[in-house]
Amino acid sequence: DVKVTQSSRYLVKRTGEKVFLECVQDMDHENMFWYRQDPGLGLRLIYFSYDVKMKEKGDIPEGYSVSREKKERFSLILESASTNQTSMYLCASSFRTSGRATGQETQYFGPGTRLLVL
């Protein structure tokens, strides 16, 4: 079974703190993703990575950065946390595919981190 783990289930931080959210997958997936989930907005993509040391901005990258030094690990960094970053953060991974959609691109998610910024 695919296993995606996230370092914390719940996190409480203060405004201005630097926050690290870690994600690890054990399926040798090339692609990894960070989403935030807010009520009524579904999942919104923050950043994704399709290879080690590669990263691409998603739809809402402002206020975030990422790091992918190893294939299995993808970190989300909040340089200076703000209250509007209080949210549920979900990490996902998938195989890299191109061309015709086959189903191999299915993303598998970690359990999520509920972050509260005070």
Next chain:
Amino acid sequence: AQKITQTQPGMFVQEKEAVTLDCTYDTSDQSYGLFWYKQPSSGEMIFLIYQGSYDEQNATEGRYSLNFQKARKSANLVISASQLGDSAMYFCAMREALTGGFKTIFGAGTRLFVKA
């Protein structure tokens, strides 16, 4: 523009009955993939079912089936014989081949309540 639309914020269903969760999508690509995920109150997103745009048969996985109507651009999830454990948020998602499989777009979700 909204690419995935789930028009039902919440749905109720009686235990053991079937329920259909609606999903419509918008894409100009010929090759795309459609997914349904379940999110229980624990928060984890659980992959349920996949349908490729070239697949001629509707996808089925146990009690889950995807009613794929390509011309109408709809991909409704049908859950047969609902169970109390089916109470959760359900998300429809789409992957577009043109983006190289790097992005998947999610709908806003439908919350399903199964009544005993």
